[in-house]
Structures are given as structure tokens and as C-alpha cells.
Amino acid sequence: MKFSAAALSATLAALVGSTVAQLDIISPGGPNLWWVADSDNVVSWTCKTSPYPAFIILIANSDPKVLVAPQAVIAQQNNFDCSKLVSKDQVNMLPATGYTIQLANIFNQTDVYVESQPFEIKALGSPYPASSATPTNSQSATDAASGTATGTGTAASGSATGTQPNGARSLIPTSLAAAGLAALGLAFA
Numbered sequence: 001m002k003f004s005a006a007a008l009s010a011t012l013a014a015l016v017g018s019t020v021a022q023l024d025i026i027s028p029g030g031p032n033l034w035w036v037a038d039s040d041n042v043v044s045w046t047c048k049t050s051p052y053p054a055f056i057i058l059i060a061n062s063d064p065k066v067l068v069a070p071q072a073v074i075a076q077q078n079n080f081d082c083s084k085l086v087s088k089d090q091v092n093m094l095p096a097t098g099y100t101i102q103l104a105n106i107f108n109q110t111d112v113y114v115e116s117q118p119f120e121i122k123a124l125g126s127p128y129p130a131s132s133a134t135p136t137n138s139q140s141a142t143d144a145a146s147g148t149a150t151g152t153g154t155a156a157s158g159s160a161t162g163t164q165p166n167g168a169r170s171l172i173p174t175s176l177a178a179a180g181l182a183a184l185g186l187a188f189a
Helices: 005-020 141-146 174-187
Strands: 025-027 041-045 054-061 071-078 083-086 096-104 112-115 119-122
Touching: 054 112, 071 083
Parallel strands: none
Antiparallel strands: 025 041, 041 083, 054 071, 054 096, 096 112, 096 119
16 A cells, blocks of 8 residues: 555644644533523633534533433534523523533534533522633633633543543544544545
8 A cells, every 4th residue: 555645644634633623611511600590691612622613502411300301502503603692592491400511413413522511500690600710721610710720721632531621521532533534534545
């Protein structure tokens, strides 16, 4: 089998790109980033490192007494927006703990790209989280809540179920995607 320089370059680009491209949910999630029931709330994600141009936004709960299955909040959300104001009409959930936000494939919502840390929806009239509690791309939710920041980012790992700096779990194995792209690049060389 003969390998061309173009195929080798495409393979290396796929491998390097897969370690950098990562989608994470910044907020809500964790004990310091909740939503308020019957109110407008915001979901935000790492749009600059996301490999997906668009996705569906779902809300789920670990307790089937609260929510039996994930429910679509926004059917098609463009990644480049980086955040979305979710109106009280779009999400009408009871106050409870154990909620998560899922960003998933538009055509198959069971193909979940990333899931937030569990968070609480507090009762109407509760205060919103402090703006300082929302982490940035280089800051974890724990650091933001304590008022400290590292100021540096970390590279995404190739783990299929690893925990990201903000506590979100990546459900897509990036190393598998890189291997598939690499094989495709070599096959067409």
C-alpha cells in the first residue's frame, strides 16, 4: 500500500484536530449554576471548540418521577450562537434536583454529544446564580464558585466518558472519530 503525503497530512490533521475539538456545556450545571422555574434561563456551551455545526438542546432528569425521558427544548440550535436564552414557555419544569442539559444529534436525539453536570431548578422567586459563578472556557465551575481561576486551559482527552473541567461528560470518543477520519484519509490516498 502506497501512502501519499496528502493522505499522511490528512491523517495527522484528523488526529490533532480531534484532540482540540471538544463540545462542553458551560452552564447550567453543578451546585452553583441552577435555573429558576417559570423564568427565563440561559444555556451556554464551548462553541469555539465544538466540532458540531448544530445540535438539539434537551433537558433530562435522573428521577423518572420528575421527567420520564429527555425533552426537547430547542429543536435545532446553531453552534455559533454560543448560548441561548431559554424562555419560561420553552421549559416548564417543576422545581427539583437532578436535571441535566444534553446537546445531541438533530436527527437522532439519543446520540448525545455532551451532557451537563446535574443541576437544580429552583422555585419561582429564587435568585439567579451570581454571574461570577459561571465559568469561562479556562475555568472550572468549582473555581468560579470559590472565586479563583487558573487562567489556563486544558487539552481535551480522548476518553469516551471522561469528565471535562466544568464537570460535563463527553459521550463521544474523540480518538474513535480520529481513527475513522484517518482511515478514510488513507483509503482515498
